[in-house]
Amino acid sequence: MSVIRYFAGVLSIAAIFAVAGCAEKGDGGGYDGPSVATSAKLHFISRLSDDALFASDADADAVGDYIGTAMNGDDVTVAFLDRTDMFGAADAAQILLDTRKWSSFIALGQTGAEDFDVTTFVFNEPAELVTAYQIEQGCYVSGRSVELSGTLTNYDDNGDVTNVRAVTTTVPLFSCRLNSQEQVTAFSSVTMTDLRSAGQNFMLVGTVKNDLLASLQEEVPAANSGYTAVQVAAGPDYTIFLLFATRYWGYNGVEETSVAGDVTAYAVDFAWK
Numbered sequence: 001m002s003v004i005r006y007f008a009g010v011l012s013i014a015a016i017f018a019v020a021g022c023a024e025k026g027d028g029g030g031y032d033g034p035s036v037a038t039s040a041k042l043h044f045i046s047r048l049s050d051d052a053l054f055a056s057d058a059d060a061d062a063v064g065d066y067i068g069t070a071m072n073g074d075d076v077t078v079a080f081l082d083r084t085d086m087f088g089a090a091d092a093a094q095i096l097l098d099t100r101k102w103s104s105f106i107a108l109g110q111t112g113a114e115d116f117d118v119t120t121f122v123f124n125e126p127a128e129l130v131t132a133y134q135i136e137q138g139c140y141v142s143g144r145s146v147e148l149s150g151t152l153t154n155y156d157d158n159g160d161v162t163n164v165r166a167v168t169t170t171v172p173l174f175s176c177r178l179n180s181q182e183q184v185t186a187f188s189s190v191t192m193t194d195l196r197s198a199g200q201n202f203m204l205v206g207t208v209k210n211d212l213l214a215s216l217q218e219e220v221p222a223a224n225s226g227y228t229a230v231q232v233a234a235g236p237d238y239t240i241f242l243l244f245a246t247r248y249w250g251y252n253g254v255e256e257t258s259v260a261g262d263v264t265a266y267a268v269d270f271a272w273k
Contacts, residue, residue, distance in 0.1 A: 037152055037153045037154065037155065037271075038150060038152050038153075038271045038272050038273075039150055039151050039153070039252055039269055039270075039271060040148050040149060040150030040151070040169075040269070040270060040272075041150075041255075041267045041269050041270075042078050042079065042080070042148070042173075042205060042267075042268050042270075043070060043078075043080070043265055043266065043267050043268070044079070044080045044082060044205055044232075044240055044265070044266045044268060045063055045066065045067075045079065045080065045081050045082060045259060045263065045264070045265045045266070046080075046082035046083065046207070046235070046238075046240070046263070046264065046266070047083065047235065047236075047262050047263055047264075048082075048207065048233070048234070048235020048236060048238045048239070048240065048264070049235060049236045049237045049238065049262070050237050051083070052084070053081055053082060053083045053084050053263065054084065055261075058260060059260045059261065059263055062259050062260035062263065063081065063259055063260070063263065066257070066265055067079065067122070070265070070267075071122075078121070078122065078123050078146050078148065078173065079121075079122040080119055080120070080121060080122070080175055080205065081119065081120040081122065082119050082207065083119065084119065084120045119175055119177075121142075121143070121144075121175070123146060125147075129144065130143065131143065131144060131198065133191050133194045133195065134191075135176065135178075135183055135186050135187050135190075135191050136182060136183055136186050139177075139178075139179070139183050139186075140176065141175070141176035141187070141191055141195065141204065141206070142174060142175060142176070143172065143173050143175055143198075143202075143204070144172070144173070145170060145171065145172045145198070146170070146171060146173050147168055147169070147170050148168060148169050148170070148171060148173075149166065150166075150167055150168070150169065150272075151164055151165065151166060151167065152164070152165055152167045169272050171199075171201060171202070171203050171249075171272075172195075172198040172199040172201065172202040172203070173203050173204070173205075174195060174198075174202060174203070174204040174205075174206075175204065175205055175206045176204065176206040176207075177206060177208075177238075178206065178207070178208040178209065178212060178216065179209055179212075180212075181215060184208070184212050184215050184216050184219060187216075188219035188220050188222070188223045189219070189223055192220070192223055192224060193223075196224075200226075200245055200248075201245055201248040201249070202244075202245075203242070203243070203244045203249055203270075204242070204243040204244070205232075205240065205241070205242050205243075205268060206240070206241060207238040207239065207240055207241070208238065208239055208241055209237065209238060209239075210234055210235075210237060210238065210239050213229075213231060213234075213239045213241065216229050216241065217229050217231075217241075220243060226245050226246060226247060227243060227244065227245050227246070228244065228246055229241045229243045230242045230243075230244075230251045232251075232254050232266060232268055233254055233256065233264075233266050235264075236262075240254075240266055240268070242268060242270065244270070247273075248272060248273060249270055249271065249272050250270060250271040250272070251268075251269075251270055251271075252269035252270055252271055253269050254267065254268050254269065255267040255269070
């Protein structure tokens with residue numbers, strides 16, 4: 001098992017776990033487990049292609065505006081800015097300063113001696129350590145434990161809402177980018193076991209090449225029947241997937257918002273026990 005620990009970048013505090021559900025009662029994505037009366041959202045901003053997130057200053061400004069709006073208030077906790085990469089680090093840093101957030105820059109892949117595929121992981125509190133596990137040479141899964149804000153909704157026998165209250169839960173949350181069949185197999189057969197050492201209730205939101213999604217969805221439960229990989233949204237080259245243990249989590253749905261050009265924000269809604 002290859003484990004890397006590194007200090008998170010402290011720039012200013014981030015939260016993107018906007019609350020409230022986009023799914024109706026009874027819609028849990030077809031999985032046994034947590035009641036869909038619980039709901040929270042994590043935000044994943046991406047082109048879902050091989051291109052970096054920021055192609056221009058205008059793209060960075062639009063992403064900053066989205067974060068500033070979506071993370072306004074206390075009911076937000078985490079976001080992923082996919083493919084900010086090395087050249088986008090300055091833009092990401094400026095966004096974090098402008099919106100007063102904290103972040104970690106997590107390297108999910110290495111494309112050259114000094115060139116890395118980087119995702120900016122944004123939270124609402126300073127991060128001490130981020131943990132990374134090597135899937136194979138130049139490919140990593142990274143994350144940390146975070147506290148997530150959400151809501152719990154109670155219903156009467158007629159299905160009418162009787163009460164809504166704010167709740168929180170803590171989850172080991174990770175991300176990765178899978179580009180080859182070898183990476184999918186290594187992740188499913190080895191890295192998932194490593195991740196479980198961080199907590200069997202870990203959750204992972206990541207991207208996989210479109211033509212590898214079916215393989216991932218087969219290999220994950222084959223390696224451990226307690227886990228599933230759900231398709232969230234597909235783009236030109238990559239698909240967002242949410243991987244979780246079905247005894248702890250459920251998938252409610254996703255809300256898509258156009259941010260700039262082909263940059264889209266995906267508000268991923270999930271449930272927990």
